[in-house]
Amino acid sequence: MKKVYFVxxxxxxxxxxxxxxxxxxxxxxxGKRQAHIVAKRFKSIPVDIVLTSHFKRAHDTAVxxxxxxxxxxxxxxxxxxxxxxxxxxxLHKQSSEARKIVDDIKASWLGKGSLPEGAESFDDLMRxxxxxxDFVYKRPEKNIVIASHSGFGRQLLLRVIxxxxxxxxxxxxxxKRVAFSNTGITTYTIDEKGNWILHQWNDDAHLGEL
Numbered sequence: 669m670k671k672v673y674f675v676x677x678x679x680x681x682x683x684x685x686x687x688x689x690x691x692x693x694x695x696x697x698x699g700k701r702q703a704h705i706v707a708k709r710f711k712s713i714p715v716d717i718v719l720t721s722h723f724k725r726a727h728d729t730a731v732x733x734x735x736x737x738x739x740x741x742x743x744x745x746x747x748x749x750x751x752x753x754x755x756x757x758x759l760h761k762q763s764s765e766a767r768k769i770v771d772d773i774k775a776s777w778l779g780k781g782s783l784p785e786g787a788e789s790f791d792d793l794m795r796x797x798x799x800x801x802d803f804v805y806k807r808p809e810k811n812i813v814i815a816s817h818s819g820f821g822r823q824l825l826l827r828v829i830x831x832x833x834x835x836x837x838x839x840x841x842x843x844k845r846v847a848f849s850n851t852g853i854t855t856y857t858i859d860e861k862g863n864w865i866l867h868q869w870n871d872d873a874h875l876g877e878l
Contacts, residue, residue, distance in 0.1 A: 670858040672804060673713070673813045674821055675733065677725040678702035679850045686761045690752070691723045698878070699725070699850060700732075705877050706851040707732040715739050716809035721747040721816050729851065730815035737813070746800045749817035750793060753786035777836035790836045797827050805862045818848035828856065828864040849875065 678699030682689055695703060706729070715737040720730035722743050734741040752773075759766040775781040777790045788796075801824075804812060822842050826834045848854075852870035859865065 669810075669860070670805065670807075671714075671811050672856040672858060672864075673710075673715075673811075674824065674854040674856065675706060675729065675813060675815050676818050676821055676848050676850055676852050677721075677723070677729040677815060678706075680725040682725075683850065688752070688756045688759055688761060688766065690754075690757050691748070693723070693725050695725055695728050700728070701878060702851040702875065703729040703732040704736075705874050706853065707736040709853070709874055710737040710813065713737075714811045715813055716811045717742060717807070718813045718815065719744045719747060719804070720814070721745070721749065721820075723748055723817065726815045726817060730813070733813055733815065744800070744803070744814075746796050746803065747814055747816045747820065750819050750823075751786065751788035753784050755784070755786070774840055777840065790839065793823060793839075794827065794834065797824055800824070801827070801864060802862070805858050805864075819843065821848050821854060822846050825854065825866065825869065828866055851875065 678695045679702055680693040680695055680699055682693045684696055710733055717739055718730045718734040718741045720727050720743055722745050730741050753769055756766055756769055769784055772781055772784050773787045776783040783789055823839055826838055826842055848870055849872035852872040854870055855868040857865050
């Protein structure tokens with residue numbers, strides 16, 4: 669049996685001011701404190717390896733965990749957040765231009781338009797999640813932390829629970845109705861056949877230290 673701890677990154681500048689920065693968004697001072705606090709939880713939890721998205725906010729969170737757990741860190745690009753067009757970089761999430769691009773992406777997922785250049789299709793996203801699940805299952809480590817992102821975490825959750833019954837409509841609806849705290853921990857196990865089982869969603873009790 670393998671245990672997987674999926675950890676969302678600490679608070680980022682994007683989370684505070686709504687400006688999209690892509691992979692370069694850094695942690696705020698609060699985000700750095702959150703990362704340190706969540707890392708302390710892994711002093712007493714067995715960890716063999718910390719895998720992380722290459723996005724700076726996730727990577728910096730992963731470094732805190734790896735340092736306190738005393739284990740190696742490995743960058744795994746497939747754990748990144750959903751790919752979005754470069755045209756969104758620098759825009760406020762609520763600006764009319766940004767909302768138009770995001771609406772076009774959603775429409776394309778629903779078969780109602782073409783996918784904007786640089787955006788990730790629904791099928792490509794599901795393939796990436798499947799690849800990550802298989803990649804983690806086949807690794808030799810038994811206790812794995814993955815530092816990643818809220819959107820990717822919600823979509824992974826759906827894939828685990830509903831498997832190949834997941835639809836674009838489900839992913840889009842969940843994104844509106846399922847919250848994921850900064851540094852929230854979601855715990856899975858993986859059995860000997862590669863089946864992922866959800867045990868706990870978005871544990872953020874450690875944030876009470878802030």
